[in-house]
Amino acid sequence: MxxxxxxxxxxxxxxxxxxxxxxxxxxxxxxxxxxxxxxxxxxxxxxxxxxxxxxxxxxxxxxxxxxxxxxxxxxxxxxxxxxxxxxxxxxxxxxxxxxxxxxxxxxxQVRLPKVVPQTFSTYRELGTTYDYLADQLQAAAHQLESAGFVGTVRRGEVKIAVRIERQGRTVYGLDIEKGSSFGDSSLNFVVGTHRMGAGGNSSNGYATPFFDREAQTPKLKMVDFSVFGSMGSGDRTYTKEEFFTALWDRIVEQLER
Structure with a gap:
C-alpha cells in the first residue's frame, strides 16, 4: 500500500x-x-x-x-x-x-473577468472626489501659516475656492467646480483670481471619474491645459489620492517662485 x-x-x-x-x-x-x-x-x-x-x-x-x-x-x-x-x-x-x-x-480560485462593478456611479464618484479634495485642501492650507502664507478654502455645493495670501496679497487662486462645458460629470479647474470669458466658462483643465478595470479602482482622467503646467503632455489618470498630491505639489511650486 x-x-x-x-x-x-x-x-x-x-x-x-x-x-x-x-x-x-x-x-x-x-x-x-x-x-x-x-x-x-x-x-x-x-x-x-x-x-x-x-x-x-x-x-x-x-x-x-x-x-x-x-x-x-x-x-x-x-x-x-x-x-x-x-x-x-x-x-x-x-x-x-x-x-x-x-x-x-x-x-x-480561477481567473475572473475584470469588469466595471454594477454599483459604480460616475456622479457618485464625482461627489466623493469633490469632498475629498475639499477636505485635503482645507487641511493643507491650514499648515501654510508656518511658512508665512495664509490659505483660505471656501467650500460650496458646486465650487471649492482656494485663495492663498502673503502679507495681504493674493499669490495663488484656484477654483474647482462640479460640471463645466466639458460635461456635468467632470470637475473643472480654473487657476487664478480673475475669471475669463463670458459666464465664467474658462478652464485650465478638467477631470472625469471612471473605473479602471485593470487596477479595479476608481480613477480620474485629467485633461490638463495648465493646472499642472503640463500642456501638450497628454491625458493622465490618477486615483483621487494621487491627484491631490500632484495638485498640492504644483501649488507649492507656484508659491516657491
Missing part, C-alpha cells in the same frame, strides 16, 4: 510518504517506484521520502539507505504517527501547516 503526500510548488513534488507493507514490496511496480523515490532522496538529501513500515515488513538491503529514517507504524497511534510526520516535514524547512479549507479555496 502506498500513499504520496504532496506539497505542490510550481508542480514539483516536495515529499513522498510511502506506507510499505509486505504486499507492497512483493510487486515489481511498487518496488521500482520506491527505488526511484529513494534515488531522488539521495540526490536531494532533504527528507524527500518519509517511509512508514506497516507490520513486520522487511525492506531489502538494496532499498535501504543509511540517511533515510523509517517510521514503524506499530510504534505509534494514528494520531502520534500523524504528528511525527508533520514534525519531520516542518523540520525540513517547508511551508507551515495550513487549514484545509484555506488550501481548497485557494486551489479553486
Amino acid at each position: 502506498s500513499l504520496a503526500h504532496t506539497v505542490n510548488e510550481r508542480h514539483n513534488l516536495r515529499h513522498r510518504l510511502p506506507f510499505i507493507s509486505t504486499e507492497y514490496l512483493a510487486k515489481p511496480i511498487p518496488q521500482d517506484e520506491f527505488s526511484a523515490a529513494m534515488m531522488t532522496a539521495v540526490n536531494q538529501g532533504d527528507g524527500y521520502v518519509l517511509p512508514v513500515l506497516l507490520g513486520k515488513v522487511q525492506v531489502p538491503s538494496d532499498l535501504m539507505h543509511p540517511h533515510i529514517h523509517y517510521l514503524k507504524a506499530d510504534d505509534y497511534t494514528p494520531e502520534q504517527l500523524a504528528e511525527a510526520v508533520a514534525h519531520r516535514i516542518g523540520a525540513s524547512g517547508q511551508q507551515p501547516a495550513r487549514e484545509v479549507g484555506e488550501v481548497v479555496q485557494e486551489a479553486m
Whole structure:
C-alpha cells in the first residue's frame, strides 16, 4: 500500500510518504517506484521520502539507505504517527501547516473577468472626489501659516475656492467646480483670481471619474491645459489620492517662485 503526500510548488513534488507493507514490496511496480523515490532522496538529501513500515515488513538491503529514517507504524497511534510526520516535514524547512479549507479555496480560485462593478456611479464618484479634495485642501492650507502664507478654502455645493495670501496679497487662486462645458460629470479647474470669458466658462483643465478595470479602482482622467503646467503632455489618470498630491505639489511650486 502506498500513499504520496504532496506539497505542490510550481508542480514539483516536495515529499513522498510511502506506507510499505509486505504486499507492497512483493510487486515489481511498487518496488521500482520506491527505488526511484529513494534515488531522488539521495540526490536531494532533504527528507524527500518519509517511509512508514506497516507490520513486520522487511525492506531489502538494496532499498535501504543509511540517511533515510523509517517510521514503524506499530510504534505509534494514528494520531502520534500523524504528528511525527508533520514534525519531520516542518523540520525540513517547508511551508507551515495550513487549514484545509484555506488550501481548497485557494486551489479553486480561477481567473475572473475584470469588469466595471454594477454599483459604480460616475456622479457618485464625482461627489466623493469633490469632498475629498475639499477636505485635503482645507487641511493643507491650514499648515501654510508656518511658512508665512495664509490659505483660505471656501467650500460650496458646486465650487471649492482656494485663495492663498502673503502679507495681504493674493499669490495663488484656484477654483474647482462640479460640471463645466466639458460635461456635468467632470470637475473643472480654473487657476487664478480673475475669471475669463463670458459666464465664467474658462478652464485650465478638467477631470472625469471612471473605473479602471485593470487596477479595479476608481480613477480620474485629467485633461490638463495648465493646472499642472503640463500642456501638450497628454491625458493622465490618477486615483483621487494621487491627484491631490500632484495638485498640492504644483501649488507649492507656484508659491516657491
